[in-house]
Amino acid sequence: MNRWNPNTYHKNGIEQGFNPDYLVTLVKSGNAIKSKRKPVIFTLAHLANCTDTQYSDLYAFVSRKGYFSESEPHYRTFSIKKRSGGNRIIHVPHPVLKIAQSWIARHILDDGDVHDCAKAYKSGESIIDNASPHCESEWLLKLDICDFFHNISERQVYYVFRKMQYSSLLSLELARLCTKIIDKRPNHRWNNNPKNYKIKEYSSDRVGSLPQGAPTSPSLSNIICKDLDETLFMLALESNACYTRYADDLTFSFNNTTRKDIVNFKRKVSNELIKYGFKINAKKTRIVAPGARKIVTGLIVNGPVPTIPRELKDKIKADLYYCKKFGVANHCIKNKYQSIIGFSNHMRGMISFVNSVDKKLALKYKKAYDELNLPTLIL
Incomplete structure (x- = not known):
């Protein structure tokens, strides 16, 4: 991604024969974006170049059309068990879409204006x-x-990018790249009039929302x-x-x-x-x-500093012990885990949780976990 230099941009544009008034408009827009300390991007094609993706792919995601087959959808959906009970629905973006989202998260969103009381998804906080x-x-x-x-809408995401001074069209396109139509909802908040869209290919009668699993959703x-x-x-x-x-x-x-x-x-x-x-x-x-x-x-939090519950420590120790004694497969069957990979990721999550509080104890658990040679699924 090239560093924004308005003088160089204007000079190069004149040399290439672009309309001077059009270039002045672009330079003003670029300066406005830069004043927000964001990367200067003017169009979806420009974004494709920045993210090293194909314009045709990004266009397909934005238009929400069936560019990819049913066997290769825009998102892969599955559920995972919550520690507190119940299931959490996860939407994993298509690899190309994930590349674009990861770039947007890293370069545009990660240093966003966030309240001090928000503690999740912030660098340096846990x-x-x-x-x-x-x-x-x-x-x-x-x-x-x-x-x-799922209750944060595409419209709210659109205004995040507009406040960063991106054009209305690019803000819509960025919002589409960061959202997904989850399901049919009766509330008017989730419905659109397709006739309101100036670009016919972008028309949609439904409003998207943040998918849990997209790299952009936490910061947004x-x-x-x-x-x-x-x-x-x-x-x-x-x-x-x-x-x-x-x-x-x-x-x-x-x-x-x-x-x-x-x-x-x-x-x-x-x-x-x-x-x-x-x-x-x-x-x-x-x-x-x-x-x-x-x-x-x-x-x-009863005491002066937060501590890890004893039952979590006992659970990790028991899982590691019985896996070593009876084998991972037998332990997973007995405890009704759907797969060894699922159990492996569950263990990694618990150890990561401990690591955020007690690194010495987590290192001990990780050593025992590594000895099991469990497979993992990186999302």
Whole structure:
């Protein structure tokens, strides 16, 4: 990617015979983008050149047409088990689309304007940073946002890129590259009038949303939720509470309050979430009273510093021990894992979790894990 130099760009354009007025417009646009500290990109073809992909491929993704066959769709979808129970739907982008998304994430989104209370997907921060502010608190209110990524719309993504001064057309194209039509929804928020599109090939009667599994979704979710985070931060501040958000997990901690006050506070939070297009998952709402064990993003926060729960340590030790004693295949069958690869990735995830808190212990687990020679699936 060439460094933006408006004088050189204008000079080269004149030498190549481009209209001077058109070049002035482009230079102004380029300077506006550069003022936002973003890479200067004017068109989808320009983006294809930057990402080392084919324009025809990016065009197919943007137009949401069936360029790839059913055996090679834009996204591959599957589900994984959550530690907290239930399944999480993952949408893995086509390899070409993933290349473009990874470039967009790295060069455009990763240094986006994000609220201090957002702790996930930020370089240099971890689950410890999300849990630490709540240590030794008397009360906890834990909330989960329903279908977090899927309720962030293509329109919201479009405005992220427009605020970065990209043209309206390129902003639409970038938004399309970062979103997916998940399913048919009755709410007008997810429906379009195809006649509103100036480019017929881009017309669509449905609005896409962030796919969980795309490299761009984490940063976009944080950027888009900045105003929500500020609203919830101020709401917490007015109630002498502390607030952090880790992706779709909201945590509020309180001292010197009552359950009744927290229930009223939860109602206010719910109302604010609705304004931003979200709703609370009632099944995962938790009010944790004084004296009870308090866990935030998997870490115990009753003491002065976050600690790893004993049951997680015991689970990892048991899995490693029984795999070594009886064999990985037998252990997977007995514990009803769907595949050895799935079990392997599950183990890697647990060890990675421990590593974010206790690197010495994680190193011990990783040594035992490596001795099993388990296969892995890198997404």
